[in-house]
Structures are given as structure tokens and as C-alpha cells.
Amino acid sequence: MRQKDEAKAQDILRATLHEVQAVGLAGLSIEAVARRAGIATGTVYTYFRGKDALLDSLYLHTKTAFSDFVLRDDGLPLRAAFTRMTKAYLDYIIEHEAEIIFMGQMANSPYVTEQTREAAALGARPVAAMLERGKLEQLLKDLDTAWxxxxxxxxxxxxxxxxxxxSAAGYAAFQxxxxTLCWDALKA
Amino acid sequence: MRQKDEAKAQDILRATLHEVQAVGLAGLSIEAVARRAGIATGTVYTYFRGKDALLDSLYLHTKTAFSDFVLRDDGLPLRAAFTRMTKAYLDYIIEHEAEIIFMGQMANSPYVTEQTREAAALGARPVAAMLERGKLEQLLKDLDTAWxxxxxxxxxxxxxxxxxxxSAAGYAAFQxxxxTLCWDALKA
Amino acid sequence: MRQKDEAKAQDILRATLHEVQAVGLAGLSIEAVARRAGIATGTVYTYFRGKDALLDSLYLHTKTAFSDFVLRDDGLPLRAAFTRMTKAYLDYIIEHEAEIIFMGQMANSPYVTEQTREAAALGARPVAAMLERGKLEQLLKDLDTAWxxxxxxxxxxxxxxxxxxxSAAGYAAFQxxxxTLCWDALKA
Amino acid sequence: MRQKDEAKAQDILRATLHEVQAVGLAGLSIEAVARRAGIATGTVYTYFRGKDALLDSLYLHTKTAFSDFVLRDDGLPLRAAFTRMTKAYLDYIIEHEAEIIFMGQMANSPYVTEQTREAAALGARPVAAMLERGKLEQLLKDLDTAWxxxxxxxxxxxxxxxxxxxSAAGYAAFQxxxxTLCWDALKA
DNA sequence: CATGAATGAGTTTTCATTCAT
DNA sequence: TATGAATGAAAACTCATTCAT
Structure with a gap:
């Protein structure tokens, strides 16, 4: 994105996200994105260098927002921290269906640059730290953290x-x- | 004349699979598929009505092969059957990287017809049956089978x-x- | 056409005629012609050098059959000969809808060779002779024969x-x- | 930006007309139309949804222009009105060779929509009215107007x-x- | 000869990107 | 900067013709 209107760049990213949800990455066209964002086709190019840059940028954006919301370790006791994370994970997925689909479609596409892939990987650090804490405290199985x-x-x-x-109640039980499922799987 | 050759249809499907692995669903072109299959562009259309039909057909093919290999219940005692399935699952995924990528890319694309989606869903029946058996025997948690x-x-x-x-040894341990992870999560 | 089966060449010509009636000259494909004729695509090329030759040949065929049926002068007194011709003309057109459409579509297409165009023109000779006879007998206006x-x-x-x-009766009156219309227009 | 230019749509229609005259409806390609119109291939699609829409639109255009020029009844005494029409008809045909060829080629093609066919038919109303006036005044034979x-x-x-x-003089005599030919045929 | 699958050039159409306004 | 028409390089698909069987 550039100088002018930060909100417009956001509009474009959001429009892209929902367009991918609607027609898939393979069916995505810049014209449709612009239409959804309520701007002219050419304007997209004022904010993003091109389609590749737009998608790469959106990917990083989305991954980062996801990590910020879900993949943190807030220093609670391990079981509590773990449960918070799994619940946040579910919350996020449910409230961000378009993002999830988008990330899934992008994962094996040639649109993501190596640089972005690396940057996105950093977001998982806090969770890795949390899981390692659990292994040290012998609360969790001694498995590779990546696993x-x-x-x-x-x-x-x-x-x-x-x-x-x-329903709200059903969802709470589901969470x-x-x-529990995850915890039972990982606990020592 | 040459007779319509079932093996050639397979070649085209295989070529499509690997082309998607190489360039993603969004980057797939029929010409590239034909080149990879070693035939002329037009020949693809002798075997498949068009790009949509080709992808839909490949999806069903792939899903079915996967189900046949992984998602069966061979009547072993539950724990053994369960372990066999998880191992087969990993085996399949590792030996069929292209298929996995392909299925992932197709999942949220507009290429899969509703009909195929339904047909593909049937493949999971045996596993559902196996899990229900486990619940009846009170070996597994009383959770929804779909979950x-x-x-x-x-x-x-x-x-x-x-x-x-x-390595082979490492992989055996990994399996x-x-x-164990899965079993611990699901066991009663 | 070639040596083998004269009837098959006729089948192909007839199939072409009706295919043009059905989908127009612009929509004509050799495969459709073959299907309609009940033979294989390649067989068409045994009887005709290619699409152009097939259409050119059919054009000459059709024009000739038309001339033989309609454009003759059987030596009757002029008014009778004239009336016979107009009635035969209508009969032909009505019984050969496909031929009429075909000739119309071909008229301004690049498929007709100059040679064929000239050959087809010869068919009109007898009528020209008849009309000239009428002018000599001062029964018809002294207009250019071509007009x-x-x-x-x-x-x-x-x-x-x-x-x-x-109905049959209605058609007789129509004829x-x-x-009469034509005669009134041309009579001296 | 450049505004969508009505003149350019006209250019495309005109180019199509002359291209059909040159190579026939069966030989028409959008690329050739664009080249003749002096624009890029893709631009054709900014003005017309596709080849079908372009041809259908041109047909209606052409038919309407023809009707406006020829098929009107300007209220002159019948014989004069009739003569004006026949002369205008000839004028039009001679000055619009491309249009005539085009209309002929389209007539039995699958490109004309039913809607357009109906709309085009309306143009003949005034002539029908004129002929009916002639029948009422007993100047013309009592034949079906459609005939x-x-x-x-x-x-x-x-x-x-x-x-x-x-030559100009020859043409005047021809008209x-x-x-006269037409009048003699139809007069009571 | 008959067949119909295979070929590949050619056609329609799409769409990322540019650019005149 | 914003606009959206213009561009032209692909891409999907067709089809006349060839050729192995």
C-alpha cells in the first residue's frame, strides 16, 4: 500500500478476501475485487503493485492478524493458557471463515513469496514457547514441538x-x- | 483407428495432478497438462468434456482411491483397526503429496460439482462405522462421530x-x- | 467423389444439406455431417477432398437438379410454358426447403468456385430461350432477358x-x- | 479515462458488415473485425457481449435502418407512393451492398434471436398499410397483403x-x- | 475402405495491466 | 488520484484434416 488512503487499501484487501471465498483463488479477477470494493479497476494498482503483490500482502496480513489473536502465550498456568488458545482458535476460525478459506487456497499456490512465508512462520513462536514450557514442566508428552x-x-x-x-450453549460445550481432546492427546 | 485408450485418460488425470502440484490450481492450463501427458491439446477434450469436467473427475477419482486405501474398517479389534487406519493415512499422504495438495486446492473451489461432493462423502462410511463400534464398546469417548x-x-x-x-526408523516412530496421539485424544 | 459407393456420396451430400438447414453454413462441421450420414468422420474424406470441395460439389449438384426440374422449356405455347415453369418453381421450393436455404447461404460465401458458378449459370439457358421467344412473339415486354x-x-x-x-386447394389457388402475378408483370 | 464511445460501437458494426461482405458469415472472425475497425481484439468485448450479441445487434441495426429508409408510407397518392418505395428499395440495395449480403447470410443462421426477428418484422408495417390502402381503393388486386x-x-x-x-441515365430507366413491373403485377 | 482418435492451428473469450482523461 | 476503456497476451475450446488400426 501507498500514501493516500489507508482505509481504501483495507477495503481492497477485504474485498479480495471475500471474493476468494465466493469464487475461489482460481476464479479471482481484479475487476471483481474492484467492483466489490466499490472502486475502479485501475485504482487497485495505486495501492498494490499487481495481483501477486495484493495476494501476498493479504496473506501476510491475514496470517499476522490470526497469530495476534490466537497464537499467543499470556502467561497463564499451562492448562489454562492451552485452553484459552484452543478456544480462541475456534472463535477465530468461526468468525473468519473467509480468512480460513483464503489461507487454505494460498497455502500451495505460487502467490506466496518465500519472504512472506518466513515472516508468517514467526507468528507461531509464542505457542511454540508455551508448548516447550509444558514439556519442561512434564505436563506434556515429550514430542517434537513442531509436531x-x-x-x-x-x-x-x-x-x-x-x-x-x-447455539451459544452448544458451542460452549463444543469448545x-x-x-479436552487436544489436551488428552498431548498430556504426558 | 486407435481405440479410445483408458490408459490415456489415466495419463491425463495424472498429468493434471502433478501440474496442480507444480503451479497450483489457479495456474493450471490445459496446454500444460497436455504437454505433461505427452499428447496434443485437443486430445484432452476427447477424454474429458472440458477443464471443469476434468477437474471434477480427477477429484472423484482421487477421493475414491484415498478412501479405498485408508478409510476402511477391516474388522480388527478396535485399537488395531484404528492404528492401521492412522498409519495408512500417513502412508497415503506421504506417498501421494500431489493428491493431497490437489484435494486441498479443490476443496473450496467452484470446480467440484455437488454430485461429486456427495459421492466423495460416501467413502468415509466405514470409518464412521468403526468409530461407532468403538463408542458402543465404550472404548471411545461419547462424542459425535462427525467430530x-x-x-x-x-x-x-x-x-x-x-x-x-x-528415515524408515524415524518414520515408524512417528507413525x-x-x-497414540489420536487414540489418547479419543479414548474414553 | 471416388470409385466405391456412389450411394454413400449421395448420403453425405444429403446429410450436408440438412445439416446446413439445421445449423446454418456458419455452424456446419464435418463431424456433424458424418454423424448425420451414419458414417465415420474420416470417410467423408474418401468421397470428397475436403470441406470446400464437398460444399462446392453440393452446390453444383443442387443447382443442376433445380435447373433440370424447373428451368426447362418444353415447347408448349408460351403462356402455358411460362405457367408450368412458375408452378414447378413453387413446387420445387416447397419440396426442397433445405436446398433453397443451402443455395441462399452459399450464394455469397467463399465456398463456391468460379468454375462452379459458371457451370451453374448454364442451367438457366432454357428459360432465357423461352423468354426470348416471348419477346419475339411480342407477348412479353421488351426488357433485358437477364432482368x-x-x-x-x-x-x-x-x-x-x-x-x-x-391445403391442396389453397396451394393450387396460390400457384x-x-x-398470374408474374405474367401480368412481364406481358407486353 | 476514455469514455465509452458510441462512435466506436458504430465502427465495430461497420467493420463487421464489411468483413462479412468480404469473407462471408462463415469466415468471420472477431480478430479480423477488430483489425478492420482499428482496435484491439479485446475492445470488441467492451462494446458487445460476444460474437453472437454483435451479430444480432448488427442485424437489428441494419434491418431498422433499411426499414426507415425504404419501408415507409409518406401519404402520397398510391401509385406515387408505390413508385417512391420501389425506387428507394433499389437505391438502398445498390448503395448498401454489404448490408444486403449481411441480411441474406443472417436470415437462416442461428445468430438472430427470436426477439430481434420480431422487432425487425415491425419495420414492414407501413408498407403493409400502404398496400391495404391500395386494395381498399381497388387500385390493387385483392391478394393477401403478406403475399x-x-x-x-x-x-x-x-x-x-x-x-x-x-450509368445514371441507365439506372433511372431501370428504376x-x-x-412498372411491380405495379403491373399488382394492379387490379 | 472404414473407423474415430489424434493432431495442432485457429477461434473466441478473459483478464492483468496500462494509460488517456 | 480516480476512473474505466483499451490493450494484447494467454487460455479454453473447436474442428478440418490426418493416420494408425
Whole structure:
């Protein structure tokens, strides 16, 4: 993005996100993005160098927002911190369906630059630290941290869609179940 | 004349699979598929009605092969059946990287017809049956079967990539760890 | 056409005729012609050098058949000969809708070779002779023969479609009207 | 930005017309149209949804312009009105060779929508009215109006090509001849 | 000869990007 | 800067023709 109107860059990113949700990455066109953002096609190029830059930028944006919301260690006792994270994970996925789809479509596409991929990876640091703390305290199995993180992420992504249409009470129970599932899997 | 050759249809499907792995669904072109399959562009259309039909067909093909290999219940005692499945799951994912990427890219794309989506869903029946057996025998938690299946699938998909480059011994240990992780999560 | 099966060449010509009627010259494909003729695509090329040759040949065929049926002078007294011709003209057009459409579509297309165009023109000789006989006998106006022939042909082509769906009696009256119309126009 | 330019749409229509004249409807390509219009291929699609829409639109355009020029009843005494029309008809055909060829090629093609066909048919109303006036005044034969119109149109289309290359004087005489021919045919 | 699959040039159409206004 | 028409390089798809069987 550039100098002028930061809000407009956000509009474009948001429009891209929802357009991918609607038609898939393979069906994405800049014209549709512009239409959804309520601007002219050419204006997109004032804020982003091109389609690749737009998608790469959105990917980093989305990953970062996700990490900030979910992947932190707030210093609570381990079980509590872990449960907070799994619940936040579910919350995020459910409230950000478009983002999840987008990240999934981008994962194996040639649009993400290596630089962005590396930057995005940094967001997972706090969780890694939390899990390592758990291993030190012998609360968790002595497994490779990367394995554990993959496990948690995979579980969340797989289970979140199931929460669609649940009542508040049902959802609360669901969150508990998922948290327990993960904990039981990882606990020593 | 040359007779329409079933093997050639397979070649095209295989070429598509690897082309998606190489350039992503968004970057897929029929010409590249044909080149990879060693045939003329037009020939693709002798075997498939068009790009949509080709991708839809490949999706069903891939899902079915996957289900046949992984998602069956061979009547072993529950724990053994469960372990066999998780190991087969990992085996499949590792030996079929292109398929996994392809299925991931297709999942939220507009290429999959509703019909195919439904047909593909049937493949999971045996696993559902196995998990229900486990609940009846009170070996597993009393959770919704759909939740359990999502959990297992998500875990596998997330963890399989970690096996990249492992030695045979390392991989055997990894399989055990994953099987245990899943079992611990689901066991009553 | 070649040596083998004269009837098959006829099948192909007939199929082409009806295919043009169905989808227009612009929509004509050899595959569709072959399908309609009940043979394989390649077989068309055994009987005709290619699409151009097929269409050119069909054009000459059709024009000739038309001339033989309609554009002759059977030596009757002029008015009778004239009336016979106009009635035959209408009969032909009505019984050969496909041929008429085909000739219309071909008229301004690049498919007709100059050679064929010239050959087709010869068919009109007898009518020209008849009209000249009429001028000599001072039964007809002293107009250029080419003008008269254009007039008669144009009238027929324009009016024939109107006969669609008429009863036998209605059609007989229609034929009389058209014959009178033409005669009144040309008579001295 | 450049504003969408009505003149450019006209350029495209005109280019299409002449391209059809040059290579026939069956040989028409959008690229050739664009080249003739002096624009890029893609620009055609800014003004017309596609080839079908372009041709359909051009057909309606052409038919309407033709009707406006030829098929009107300006309230002159019948014989004069009739003569004006036949002369205008010839004038039009001679000055608009491309249009005539185009309309001929389109007539039996699948490009014309039913809607357009109906709209085009309305243009003939005034002539129908004129002929009916003639029948009421007992100046014309009591024939079906549709027959009369077909007759006049057919005669014009057939005879106009004969005027090619005539001198001004010759053409004037030709117009008179044709007008007389038609009048003699239809008069009571 | 008949067949119909294979070929690949050519056609329509899309769309990222540019640029005149 | 914003606009959206213009561009032209792909991409999907068609189809006349060839050729292995």
C-alpha cells in the first residue's frame, strides 16, 4: 500500500478476501475485487503493485492478524493458557471463515513469496514457547514441538467447521470438548 | 483407428495432478497438462468434456482411491483397526503429496460439482462405522462421530507433512506417536 | 467423389444439406455431417477432398437438379410454358426447403468456385430461350432477358415460403395467383 | 479515462458488415473485425457481449435502418407512393451492398434471436398499410397483403444486383422499369 | 475402405495491466 | 488520484484434416 488512503487499501484487501471465498483463488479477477470494493479497476494498482503483490500482502496480513489473536502465550498456568488458545482458535476460525478459506487456497499456490512465508512462520513462536514450557514442566508428552503445533492447528482447522449453526450453549460445550481432546492427546 | 485408450485418460488425470502440484490450481492450463501427458491439446477434450469436467473427475477419482486405501474398517479389534487406519493415512499422504495438495486446492473451489461432493462423502462410511463400534464398546469417548472423523482427518493432514525426509526408523516412530496421539485424544 | 459407393456420396451430400438447414453454413462441421450420414468422420474424406470441395460439389449438384426440374422449356405455347415453369418453381421450393436455404447461404460465401458458378449459370439457358421467344412473339415486354429472369427467380424465392401449411386447394389457388402475378408483370 | 464511445460501437458494426461482405458469415472472425475497425481484439468485448450479441445487434441495426429508409408510407397518392418505395428499395440495395449480403447470410443462421426477428418484422408495417390502402381503393388486386409484400421484396432483391455498373441515365430507366413491373403485377 | 482418435492451428473469450482523461 | 476503456497476451475450446488400426 501507498500514501493516500489507508482505509481504501483495507477495503481492497477485504474485498479480495471475500471474493476468494465466493469464487475461489482460481476464479479471482481484479475487476471483481474492484467492483466489490466499490472502486475502479485501475485504482487497485495505486495501492498494490499487481495481483501477486495484493495476494501476498493479504496473506501476510491475514496470517499476522490470526497469530495476534490466537497464537499467543499470556502467561497463564499451562492448562489454562492451552485452553484459552484452543478456544480462541475456534472463535477465530468461526468468525473468519473467509480468512480460513483464503489461507487454505494460498497455502500451495505460487502467490506466496518465500519472504512472506518466513515472516508468517514467526507468528507461531509464542505457542511454540508455551508448548516447550509444558514439556519442561512434564505436563506434556515429550514430542517434537513442531509436531505438537501441527497437531493443534490441524485439529482446529478440521473441527471448526463443525460449529456452524450451533447455539451459544452448544458451542460452549463444543469448545470444551475440543480443548479436552487436544489436551488428552498431548498430556504426558 | 486407435481405440479410445483408458490408459490415456489415466495419463491425463495424472498429468493434471502433478501440474496442480507444480503451479497450483489457479495456474493450471490445459496446454500444460497436455504437454505433461505427452499428447496434443485437443486430445484432452476427447477424454474429458472440458477443464471443469476434468477437474471434477480427477477429484472423484482421487477421493475414491484415498478412501479405498485408508478409510476402511477391516474388522480388527478396535485399537488395531484404528492404528492401521492412522498409519495408512500417513502412508497415503506421504506417498501421494500431489493428491493431497490437489484435494486441498479443490476443496473450496467452484470446480467440484455437488454430485461429486456427495459421492466423495460416501467413502468415509466405514470409518464412521468403526468409530461407532468403538463408542458402543465404550472404548471411545461419547462424542459425535462427525467430530471424531474431522479430528482424525485434520490431525493426519496436519502431521503428514512433518514426515518429509524421515528415515524408515524415524518414520515408524512417528507413525506410532501419531497413532497414540489420536487414540489418547479419543479414548474414553 | 471416388470409385466405391456412389450411394454413400449421395448420403453425405444429403446429410450436408440438412445439416446446413439445421445449423446454418456458419455452424456446419464435418463431424456433424458424418454423424448425420451414419458414417465415420474420416470417410467423408474418401468421397470428397475436403470441406470446400464437398460444399462446392453440393452446390453444383443442387443447382443442376433445380435447373433440370424447373428451368426447362418444353415447347408448349408460351403462356402455358411460362405457367408450368412458375408452378414447378413453387413446387420445387416447397419440396426442397433445405436446398433453397443451402443455395441462399452459399450464394455469397467463399465456398463456391468460379468454375462452379459458371457451370451453374448454364442451367438457366432454357428459360432465357423461352423468354426470348416471348419477346419475339411480342407477348412479353421488351426488357433485358437477364432482368426478366431475375424477376421471376426473385418472385418465386420470395413467395414460396408463404405456401407453408396450405391445403391442396389453397396451394393450387396460390400457384395460379403467383403465375398470374408474374405474367401480368412481364406481358407486353 | 476514455469514455465509452458510441462512435466506436458504430465502427465495430461497420467493420463487421464489411468483413462479412468480404469473407462471408462463415469466415468471420472477431480478430479480423477488430483489425478492420482499428482496435484491439479485446475492445470488441467492451462494446458487445460476444460474437453472437454483435451479430444480432448488427442485424437489428441494419434491418431498422433499411426499414426507415425504404419501408415507409409518406401519404402520397398510391401509385406515387408505390413508385417512391420501389425506387428507394433499389437505391438502398445498390448503395448498401454489404448490408444486403449481411441480411441474406443472417436470415437462416442461428445468430438472430427470436426477439430481434420480431422487432425487425415491425419495420414492414407501413408498407403493409400502404398496400391495404391500395386494395381498399381497388387500385390493387385483392391478394393477401403478406403475399404482396413478399413479392415486392423478392423482386427488389433479385433485380437490384443487375444495376451494378449502370450509368445514371441507365439506372433511372431501370428504376422505372422495375417500378412498372411491380405495379403491373399488382394492379387490379 | 472404414473407423474415430489424434493432431495442432485457429477461434473466441478473459483478464492483468496500462494509460488517456 | 480516480476512473474505466483499451490493450494484447494467454487460455479454453473447436474442428478440418490426418493416420494408425
Amino acid at each position: 505438537m503445533m501441527a497437531f493443534v492447528g490441524g485439529t482446529m482447522k478440521a473441527m471448526a467447521p463443525l460449529a456452524a449453526g450451533m 470444551e470438548s475440543v480443548a | 471424531m472423523m474431522a479430528f482424525v482427518g485434520g490431525t493426519m493432514k496436519a502431521m503428514a507433512p512433518l514426515a518429509a525426509g524421515m 506410532e506417536s501419531v497413532a | 426478366m429472369m431475375a424477376f421471376v427467380g426473385g418472385t418465386m424465392k420470395a413467395m414460396a415460403p408463404l405456401a407453408a401449411g396450405m 395460379e395467383s403467383v403465375a | 404482396m409484400m413478399a413479392f415486392v421484396g423478392g423482386t427488389m432483391k433479385a433485380m437490384a444486383p443487375l444495376a451494378a455498373g449502370m 422505372e422499369s422495375v417500378a
